[in-house]
Amino acid sequence: MTHPSALLPIAFTHLIRTHASQAEALQQLHPAQLELLYAQHWLKAAVPAVYGGLEYSLPQLVALEEAMGWADGSMGWVFTLCAGAGWFGGFMKPAFATRIFSDPAVCLAGSGAITGMATRENNGYRVRGSWQYASGVKHATVFTANCSLAGTEEVLTLAFLRSEVTLQPTWHTLGMVATGSDSFSVNDVWIPEERLFKIDPASVQVKAPLYYFPFLQLAEATLGANIGGMALHFLDAAAVQLAAKTHITSVQQQTMQAVFTQASQALTTHRSALHSAVEAAWQYCVAQHTISDHLLHDVSHSSRALARAALQAVDTLYPYCGMAAANPQTEINRVWRDLHTASQHALLTFEV
Structure with a gap:
């Protein structure tokens, strides 16, 4: 399992992060961030290929959503929710789906509340x-x-x-402002x-494995991965803050390093578990066009476990990161705010 940075060119990550603070001020994604989404056709990541979509496999979706969450919380969340809604194209009437997905700037948003x-x-x-x-x-x-x-x-x-x-x-809200x-x-x-x-x-209108995968577990996995990506971003930023602490004792340095290592290992373990559960469920779905209950339970459980581990890892490290972590104008604080806001999503709150 690689670091999410391996999925995003450095230039993309730089663009996304360069405009993150401006996006917060706008209270929506920055035009440059949106243009990247359109240019890469990412908002069509789960749209059926028959309508011009990318129709990524579920493991591809989860990996990219984790990477986008790592690049920036708001950017990753919008991508996850809006590209995820594109998955509904597999169930829409073909004439309507053809019409809406012909728009190069198509973006679906919505709510599951009744x-x-x-x-x-x-x-x-x-x-x-x-x-x-x-x-x-x-x-x-x-x-x-x-x-x-x-x-x-x-x-x-x-x-x-x-x-x-x-x-x-x-x-x-506190975070996820953009x-x-x-x-x-x-x-x-x-x-x-x-x-x-x-x-x-x-x-199902489009007979392909992605649209036979249950929506609940698809949503859980993509949201869990997104939160995991945010936590990885925080760890990267925290490493910089910890390295800057030069006027501390060797014992204090060792304590910080031990806390960081433990948080990093825990996050890696739960990321690996989610990716493995998604891969196993996906391969079964491709072969059978259905999924066994125990594989679905593994996806649900690992999604929630990753979300909890991400929050715990970040909160364990936060006190060691100094006042920069408490300054709303810093990158590390924005990541902290984004993750704590995303963690309030009800889908990942209770264990299955």
């Missing part, structure tokens, strides 16, 4: 609702959301166009039937 209401009307649905925490929403071209179907217990997943939604500036994870709403909008899709093996 906070909308839909009513059947004229071969479509009349919808109203509001959804929070939609990462990348400020430059999204398509929005996906869950709605209750009036008069039933059924939940519908629908796609909205940019012109149909209203953005609401509700993202006020994700611009604001809310969006629709008010009495009619959506045609073609924009309804269902995330279910029986509803």
Whole structure:
């Protein structure tokens, strides 16, 4: 297992990090960061190849999402959530999918919360609702959301166009500032039937292994890897801070080095476990177009374990990093804030 830096050219990492503080000030990704995403077609990483997407394998996705999280937390998070939403293309009606993914700047954002209401009307649905925490929403071209179907217990997943939604500036957090994870709403909008899709093996439109992999474990693995990447970034920054401490005793130096080594080893162990679990589950999925329960459990468990280990490693090292770590204008502090904000995601909070 290599360091995430091996997946990103030095020039890409430099560009992403050079604009990270400006992106925070903008409260959304910097135009140069966005242009990199578009130029590399990364927002189409999980989009079916038949629609012009990259259709990466799950191990490729997880590795790249870890690397992007290592480069910058907000950049990695937007890539993970928005490219991940591109995976829905495997379930969308072909005519609609062909249309939206032909846009070179296509970006899907949305929410899994069931906070909308839909009513059947004229071969479509009349919808109203509001959804929070939609990462990348400020430059999204398509929005996906869950709605209750009036008069039933059924939940519908629908796609909205940019012109149909209203953005609401509700993202006020300690970190992940540049994700611009604001809310969006629709008010009495009619959506045609073609924009309804269902995330279910029986509803797959593109018959490829990536779209037979269960969404829950796909989401867990990609978020866990992203958080792991942020922790690696913190360790890199912490190593610089520790090396700068020259006016300390040899005993103190040894203590710091022992803490750093232990944190690094723990993170490596849990990163390796996640990548191994993902690879095993993926190979089974490729061969069988389904996955056994124990392999799915391994992915879920290792994702959560990595998220916990990442947080623990960073918090163990933080007190040794000096005042630079507490200064919101420094890189190491931004990484610390990003990781602690990302760790609040409910999907990785409780053990399976």
